[in-house]
Amino acid sequence: MSTLEIRDLQVAVEDKEILRGVNLTVKSGETHAIMGPNGSGKSTLAYAIAGHPKYTITGGQVLLDGADLLELSVDERARAGLFLAMQYPVEVPGVSVSNFLRSAVTAVRGEAPKLREFAKDLKNGMDALSIDPAFAQRNLNEGFSGGEKKRHEILQMELLKPKIAVLDETDSGLDVDALRVVSEGINRFRASGETGVLLITHYTRILRYVKPDFVHVFAGGRIVEAGGPELADKLESEGYEQYTKASA
């Protein structure tokens, strides 16, 4: 049982205040959707929790099972059980997918996986996400299509088995088929009930495949409304306009 607790989080980028006091608690077995218009600070929340150097924490706390994540380096946070599926995974020339995944799994588990076991896990994971096995030998994200990158992010999540996964617009740029494959991956991952998911999205489309327990509306750098899945339906029909007006 794990808990991610975000308390009054305030974040700036180059002296510009982006997050203005975010409060949110995500527990194992729960799926929270954060929805909001472009520029509302959704991605900032994701990157600040993961520890991207561009973001400066100006106030608040982020606790994972009581330990302060903000005190940890990026890799320490990941090893503590945090995972961020990125909206724009970067291409890393010369680093093969299989080498990268083995290094990551070794780092997170604290020991190198048995080669045969790892190969089997990797193959099963790739099969489940309809990823061509040849990808294992390719350079990390290099020349991957948008959909391939996102599937590869989900593959990493399934292999690393984090306590809390933050998915930053994993649905953006996906066609319906890719969205279904990716959603199935997320559903497999959360079916264990041992992990919490924070799903950040602009559109309600993915929520038809990945049913959230809680929906939060994000505007102007904070959560402005919270509710159950029905809130997503309301956003579907009414849009974000009332919130952007209110926060402006």
Place this chain on the structure above:
Amino acid sequence: MGLNEKPLSTLHEKASYDLADFEVPTGREEAWRFTPLSRLKGLHNGEAASSEAVGHVRVDVDAAPEVTVETVGRDDARVGKSFVPGDRVSAQAWNSFEKATVITVPREAVTSKHTVLTLTGSGDGAAYGHIVVKVEPLAEAVIVLDHKGSAVYADNIEFIVGDGANLKVVSLQDWDDDAVHVSHHHAQLAKDATFRSFVVTFGGDLVRLSPSVSYTAPGGDADLSGVYFVDAGQHLEHRLLVDHSQPNCKSNVDYRGALQGQDAHAVWIGDVIIRVEAEGTDTYELNRNLILTDGARADSVPNLEILTGEVAGAGHASASGRLDDEHTFYLQARGIPYDEARRLVVRGFLGQLIEKIQIEEIRERVFGALEAELAR
């Protein structure tokens, strides 16, 4: 070729076997402006040659059975046939060497193993060398030049690749920290000849290596690759010149380096000339530098001079940048510690080239040297 068609980039140059034809460089010349002359230990101004201190570079050859190895005097007819010195230090080396090593790969011979020349430096003063590798028509050979020890060394190496012949060369500059090495590699390609050069420069205080390629007939194909790793205080300079003077020849240049530490300095000059008569030339040159710390500097100057409108392809690119925060962030976000992330990225960056080395033991050695540099 008329007088008016001489390539601009060669207008200032001269070529001569006579040392007196070259003025002592002052550092203001285009060819010398990046090189710290004070660290050349007199190789450029005659002081090393007139000094009483003596240096040695011993040449040991572990040859493939198909090749002949000879040590010859200055008067041997095969020496100095494929090139004329183009700068002061090259001319100094030409005038000062005593014995040359001549490797001959006989016509149509395909060597059963690679031939290793180990050059080991010792002593206090300067040493000079000359090597000729002659690959006769339709022969194939692999040559490894392994430079080690401590030296103040200037040399010229001639690679003469005959009709339809294939020569692969790996040159390792694995010198001790105090070594000074100024070297010229001249490759002369005959009809349909293939030349593959791979330069690895990790060691030495100052290394200035100038590989050049010329063609005597159509169909030549040259591929020049290089990796270098520059540490604090090191000056590693590579100056490439590919002179396309024949139609339908190819060249490809790809040099990559990583730099770390205060006053680590890399210089890469890539000159490619496509002369009027070199129609159908296909050439590309690339240099990339990865700067890992503050205080390091990379100078990268590609120069492509095209004098004919009829080329098959001609391009160049140069990029020097810092280790990308987004790369390390991505890897760290997957739990990989920073040092390991940095190692993966640098190994990937240079490894794509190092993989081209076909001799497994050399490739593994270069990867090992890279790991050692990254662990510093």
